[in-house]
Amino acid sequence: MVQGRERGVRYGNGDNAVLRLVLWQVWDSKCCWCGEPVEYRNAQIDHIIPKTVRHARLQELKVRFGLADDFDPHDPQNLAPICVRCNPRKSDTDYEAPFLKTVLDCADNRRAAVISRVLSFGASGKVAERLLIARAAGLSDQAIREEFEEHAPLLARILSLVDYQSFVLVDVALNQSERCQAVDVSLDRRGRATKALVEEVCGSDLGSLLGQPIAQLIEDLDESIQSDFEYMDSDAPVRAGDGREYLTINVDTVDFERTDKSIRFLLRGSFSAGMPTSLLLSNPKDGAEQLQEGATLSGLVQCDVHWTFAGFEASECLLEELVLDNCSSQIHLN
Template sequence: MGDKVRYGSGNDAVLRWVLYNAWGQRCYWCERPTDFNAIQIDHLLPKDARKNNLDDLKRAYGLPNDFDIHDPANLAPICIPCNGRRGKGNRVYAAVPLILGRFETAREHRDTVIQQVRTFGASMGIAEHLLAAGQADLHDERVRTAFVEHAPAIIQRLALVDETKVDFLTIWYVDVTLEDEIQLSIGVSLNAHGRAAAQILENMCRIDLERVLEERADELVGQIREGVREALEAIDGPAGPPTAGPPVVDFIRIDIDSLGYQNVGAAVEFTFHGNFESSMAASLAQTSPDGSDLLELQGDAVVFGTFSFVVSWHFSADPADAYTGECVIEDWKPDLSTTLASWRSSS
């Protein structure tokens, strides 16, 4: 690989592998754990942006004029669905909070990515074999058999180097029906500690995980809707803030990223952490300053965020007596836009 680590300068497969691991083996856009074979390299500032627009974006992000758009500080791993028509695609984004956060993360990973790409070829061939294993098609029966027979020995060798690295995520989906008949598959990705917590929750405490997730998801969607409505009504229009109708969900994704537990006196407390993504639309109305005209807008919002909630169960209680705390949105990044729907005279 060339002296300078950047997209298109050498073996992009190595760069893709290093980015994939630097970002926690997740798609940076939807934040879901994703198989390496479904990962692509994405440019945060689009590589095909027109020069004038690219210059505007560089100024918005405070980047120097000679900023290299193919530098690792502008690269991240993205899954195929998010890089396609439902997700990010080739849209050009302004410096809104949800993009700024991802951009900052890419810059934080930059030095690690460069260092690992540069040392990849000095690994006595081991890195190349590991990369080949990571790219292997697990749908091939022969490949699956080889993994089952030989991968445990590799994991044992890893434990001899650093036992804290011997962990993995299991991923499954819980199908729930929310208010307004919204069908949702909640992604649950847990490590060894999280899986142990889930087993205690369901087997010892006899608390139904699906019921807990359905209740909290309904509450979370309600909070997101209210937050979107408040954010849209805070927009400063020509005649001041508009009035917003109830937001309608266009798309919603909810994932559980971790589940922990601890004893608190004579009770056991389970703490769920997760992230969400949603797009919503709402009708906005605003009168002109003299009250003679009515302006009708459509407000659109794309929001990303994180949340948590707690389930507490006393050792002597029935499952129905488990206490479930309210869902708390910990981080909130909205991207708002409005379009003119209609205009009419109210005289």
Template structure:
């Protein structure tokens, strides 16, 4: 495997590349963000491989791509589930901003994809055997029975090397019942999920069983808080535009928000249990803009679209002497922020 160029091959064997892309993108579909099995995942070209030379030239300019950009390279590839691959053209939040965010992430992951791909060949026989187990279709009864019988031995062997490596992620979607249409556009439904490892699941159990906190009661105000932060920050970014003229922006309307709680940690400080939540988000927002007319006479109406992504955190404190459910929850804090804007 070492020495081979790392890229997608039409009509060729892309199984190793697919496995590594899935690993590097967090075992999730890049569109819907949900964990997917290898057998329900495909390799997607962010910029379609069917584009003409003229269209590719336009895309290079639109997305500020380098001259070395390869349509079939890791910088243009991502794992996508079968359902999203069928319906992605109908997703309202997939515009230039979403494409920019996806291309930016793919470019960031490119060196890691290439490194993992080349390392795969260093243990050829074992690597290929493990790949075959990942490729197994567990809807087949015989394959599932064999996997359930022998996979625990592999997990145990991994734990003997390093018990942290035997950890795993579970996925759970959270339905926030109080997100009413009065609060948000009818077409907008926040997608909130927990994607937790062992310590996070333990923290969640303590919150529910010891502190008496209902998950939805804790998350609903924080998601509202995050929405307001994103709307305000996007409005400020649009109003920072001064070319070709000063810009006034309406409150940004949100059409897509995916929130993933990725870690929940807990510590005891004297008589207080402190829980720290950390997660990621990606969102698509639209705002009405008003700018001075280019001829200096009057104003012109424009529309701004923003695709944003980043990380956030908040804390929840429970005094051990307090009643169950009586938590002191902090506001959300945005830690990392990436945005791409388009004005039409």
């Protein structure tokens, strides 16, 4: 299921410049075709399956690559940064290559991160816009560089007064499967102070600090949904929890507790997650399993992480409140 707010994040809807910057960031500043690092100013937005492809051809490609019926070529699942050298060289033969499936999979994995970052730009408004202009201007130009150096200290001072959001992308290895989930954790000023503390004092990065507790949160979410669905009014058994499309955690407060040899971090915040096509029904009459639309989840979470000189220990993520939307209404049996 695609939510209305998410639907807004697509090529041609609003500011493609922000979308271009975010794609470039989320793809680690690399061209999706040659894999080489690309400067922001030389990065363009690539429609992996070209936006000009004819309808019949698109239908063929959907079948071939197992894409959803409502596949939208302008959605971030079909967008990636491409360098100015590769872009003109893409030809129709490229669409046949198995390589294209790999690029599409990469885009799909990064879709949630792209969407939440684009949305955060929308919320923080002018500051992001100015940063974007400064970045696009190109600091290798001597005149621009001098101007930047002159004004940067002032900019930094202004930025320190503004509470803007930034993100940490956490790759979470899930215990029960081969899968890895990319989770976006948004940080305000205090969250960034935590990040700095973790990096400078603990010598680690916030991503690896949060990986294990978030994996646990994901397990708890799956369990809660599973038990919720078991109570549903249906003759058929229901199975839930077949992967999340996105998971975003907003850290609202951070507390520290320091002793001589250890630091305890207590992060609290809210989360939202989507689980499209995640419900499977086994119909006892014909044994058919049916893929359902899915659910959105939101709630409150508390993450308790304990660091000593030996490393991180006793980390846990507690699910404090869980709200499930759009589930029961979409269950239907053939």
